[in-house]
Amino acid sequence: MNVTENDRAIAGFTMAGHSLVHWFETSIPIFLVVWLAEFDVSVALLGIIVALGYAPFGLGALPGGVLADRFGPKRLILLCLAGMSTSFLVLALSTSIYTIAIGLICWGIAASVYHPAGLALISTGVEERGTVFAWHGIAGNAGIALGPFAAATLLIVVGRWQLVAALLAIPGFVAAIYGLQADFDSTAAEDDVDDSNADALSLSEFLSNSRILFSSAFAAVFVIVTFEGLFYRGMLTYLPEILHGLPAMDDLTLSAGLEGIEPGDYIYVGLLVIGMAGQYAGGKLTDRIPAERGLIAIFGVLSVLALVFIPVMAMGLIPIVVLCAVLGFFLFAIQPFYQEAVAVHTPANTRGLSYGYTYLGEFGFGAASIAIGGFVLGGFSTAVFFVVLAGFAAIGMALSAGLVVTLDRTDWLQPNLPDAKSGD
Template identity: 50%
Template sequence: MLAHGMVHTYELSLPIFVSIWLAEFDVIAIAGVEVGVTRATLGLVVTAGYGLFGLGALPGGVLVDRLGSRRLIAACLFGMGGSFALLGVAPGLVVVTVSLLLWGLAASVYHPAGLTLISKGVTDRGTGFAYHGVAGNVGIGLGPLLTAVLLLVFDWTTVAAVLALPAVLAGAYAARAEFDETAAVGVHATDGGDVDARTNGVGSLAEFLDESGALFVGAFLLVFVIVMANGLYYRGVLTFLPDLLEGLPGFEPVPLSAFLPGVETGGRTLNPERYFYAGLLLVGVGGQYLGGKLTDRFSPGYCLAGIFGLLAVLALAFLPVASLGIGPLLVFGAAFGVTLFAVQPLYQATVADHTPAGSRGLSYGYTYLGTFGVGALGGAVAGGVLTYADAGTLFAVLAGVAVVASALALALVRRY
């Protein structure tokens, strides 16, 4: 739970920095070539880091089955702390890009390691996923909120350096923790394949190809496409959300001097969109808990179909509700946050239902390759659509992605 909160603290603080980078940097200079900074180009920069966050999950999953979860989680935490420390001294977007790539590489091993640990070590798996998700959303909400508050006082580089410290402390704890990582193997009747498997994972390319082939000839293929669609929607809606909110009525910057009369504030402003964004992410705690509990009571497949259908409706309703004013948008944002994050424990349990325990790390590696690797393209797609079209087009595209995911979830239930 501690590590999950840290991963998402960093992941979702980045869109707040995006709005600052758009204003601060005019060009990206690489080897004497200068490229103008737009939403499209900055979307590609952020996608590079987010993409590695997902792409690294597959080799991370292989390592989990070989080395266990604890050591990889500790390495993940130290690596994330180091990458944000580098971000804190970045003189331009080239070093920013390098920092994001290092963060993505370090963070990529977390989800295969953490979810394997829960699926093989916790008896009440659905409840375990629920609390794990709650911790993630605490980081998802409080990370951006802490970032926004710190930006009232410090510049963005100092804020990045301060954010590096919690991961280092959490890594020190993780390096010393001891527990049985396979305490619940053989307990779950819904585990796919050989529930008693306690293998050491794949040890060669041939074994990797055999295990991968066995996964993708069954239900996991459908699950993989579903999680890719979820990743595209998730990243597509969140990457530029603070930037989109800036132009809406009620989100005008407020001078900090209005709250601190007589105090020198250096012209700093309070930006409401950052706090709306943080609040939307924080209410996702309820969605994570709801989704986890649903896995213990109902078929995760039917629940996924319903949740994705609702996400399609919410995407189409976002701009019409926003036009009604900030009050209705606050209520809508709360509902949107709960729905968006209810998906995660549902697909995590679905993966466990359709994969063998002995290759669970590999299974979650592929899962987060799809969710955060392929899904990272959602940021680039969003940046491109917003540059060459408009926000209405973006939300229509996202609604289409959610409809496809809903249909695939129904197909999964009916076929398997």
């Protein structure tokens, strides 16, 4: 198998996995209204149940990374696909809110292993890493956009939410079957990967590898990713609600039959779609410029865009749409850069552990901005909210600049783990 075929095989397998993780993730909120009506529970209780499902998605990334190093990323991705689909079958068979809780928790556990396993596979198996990171990100955005669209459409057409949950599970099983016969070399891009990494699950090995990682440049990358997660999660969580309340949305006159549709939702979906172009551009640029310098530039742009929202909110529809489009491009263009930074500053043998920590920062610690954003929007103004987000991006830019300066002046920041070669 030549390199091009290997890259394509890994790209196809990971793109399917990434799109389906977000396909399931973003379809869950569509069921909330139905569950509230059917089971006659409070919003608070159902919110807790859904939160229990989403929590393992971020918190499980670290153990998922350890498992990827121990058992191999392909095996973990296959279990992820089968586990997510089986969890939705549990939802389809649910007759109580407690069974739904079980299904959602199982989904969160299964989904949590994907990002460390999928990105570890790309980083060790793909030669054209930046390009595949780009296509991988595009697939994720497609899943984000198509998941809620498919769920909402099927609920209208089919009616019964249990059947919709079962239908949504089918692509996951198909992808798992496809993955079983996918043929590729998961270590083609690295010479220092030990497939029999038998000690990866031992506590001493975990602590030792973690200590060495966090005494290297990866420590800075981890903090940078956490601030990217704070910006990303805060912006995407509250932007739809902010768009709904803008005066420009009230000026829109919808055609008969469309009165229940929120124009802000379509702007938000458009932002996610344009994010695909950002993913592609960011991935291609990682092959041309150092990841750290790309992070500086994009963090700077994101900080400015957050501040620009303050005056634009009072303007007409066209400026708002243009700003959201530009935001969508850069919000997702940054992701291939931090994914590449992790690959550059970590040994191949611990790539799963490294990406596990990365997505603990992105989805776990980054989720703190949901609480921060709610506090700011509840007690202050929307303008202050965007200032806080701009601050997150500015800190990320400063940390990235500090990393560049440090790397230019020293060479001690490269980790030196047992069985890992120092060159990258």
